Amino acid sequence: MRRVRKALTGPLAVGVLVAAVAGVGFGLYWFQPWKLWQDETVQEALPGAVATSAPPTAAGKPSAPAGTPSPAGPQTRASGELISHEHATSGTVKLVRLADGSHVVRLEDLDTSNGPDLRVLLTDAPVKEGRVGWHVFDDGEHVSLGRLKGNKGSQNYALPDGVDPARYTSVSIWCDRFDVSFGAAELARA
Template sequence: MGRVWKVLTRPLVVGALVVAVAGVAFGLYWFQPWKLWQDETVEEGLPQAVETSAPPTAAPSETPSPTTGPQTLASGELISHEHATSGTVKLVRLADGSHVVRLENLDTSNGPDLRVWLTDQPVKEGKAGWHVFDDGQYVSLGKLKGNKGSQNYAVPNDIDPARYTSVSIWCDRFDVSFGAAELDRA
C-alpha cells in the first residue's frame, strides 16, 4: 500500500509545485515589487512647441502671438494618495497655442503601470481620493516617464484643457491614484 500511495501522490505533488511556481511568476509580473526600489529620474526643459497625435481643431480663443513665451494657465501642488507623492503640476500654453501638463520636482514611488491623467474630478485627501479619478472624464496623457524629476506631457489638440480641473498620477493596473493636484486657474 505504501508503494501505491507514493505512485498516486507523486503527480499531485508535481502538479501542486507547477501551480505554485506559476502563481509566483504571475504575482511577480502583476505586482512588479522590484519597482519600489527602482527610481527613474527624468529632467526635461519646458518645450517651445509640442507635436501631438491629434490634428488641430478650431483655433484656441486666446491664441498667443508667436513672440509670447509659454504661459501657465493653472497650477497646483501634488498631494499623496496610495503612495507618498510631492511636486508641482502646471497646465502650460506654449507660444504655438498647444498645451502641456508639466510635472516639476516630482517625487513619488515607481509602479507597474503609472499614467498621467488630466481629469474633471475634485482632489480629495486620504483614502477618499484614491479611486475617484476614473469616475468622471479623464484623458490619459501617457505613461509616467519617471517617478522623479520634471517632465512634460502633451495635451492632444482636440482636448479643451479648460474642461479639466485636476491631474492624477494614476496606476492603471490597480485603478488607484498615487497622488493628485487640483489645478487652480492663474
C-alpha cells in the same frame, strides 16, 4: 505516516509545485514589486522656454534681464501641488500654454514611487485627501496623457489636439493596473 509521504512525492506533488511556480510568476508579473526600489529620473526642459538675452536698448543695456521669457513664450494657465494618495507623492503640476497655442501638463520636482502601468491623467474629478480620493479619477471625464516617464524629476505631457484644458480641474499620477491614484493635484487657474 508512510502513506502521506508517498502521496506527496507522486503526481500530486508535481501538480502543487507547478501551480505554486505559476502563481509566483503571475504575482511577480502583476505586482512588479522590484519597481518599488527602482527610481527613474527624467529632467525635461519646458518646450519653448529658451533662455536668450534681450536685445540691448539705445543706452546699450539689455531691455530685460537675460533669460526672461518673452510675453509670447510659455504661460502658466493653472497650477497645483501634488498630494499623496496610495503612495507618498510630492511636486508641482502646471498647465502651460506654449507660444504655438498648444498646451502641456508639466510635472516639476516630482517624487513618487515607481509602479506598474503608471499614467498621467488630466481629469474633471475633485482632489480628495485620504483613501476617499484614491479611486475617483477615472470615474468622470479624463484624458490619459501617456505613461509616466519617470517617478522623479520634471517632465512634460502634451495635451492631444482637440482637448479643451478649461474642462479639466485636476491631474493624477494614476496606476492603471490597480485603478488607484498614487497622488493628485487640483489645478487652480492663474
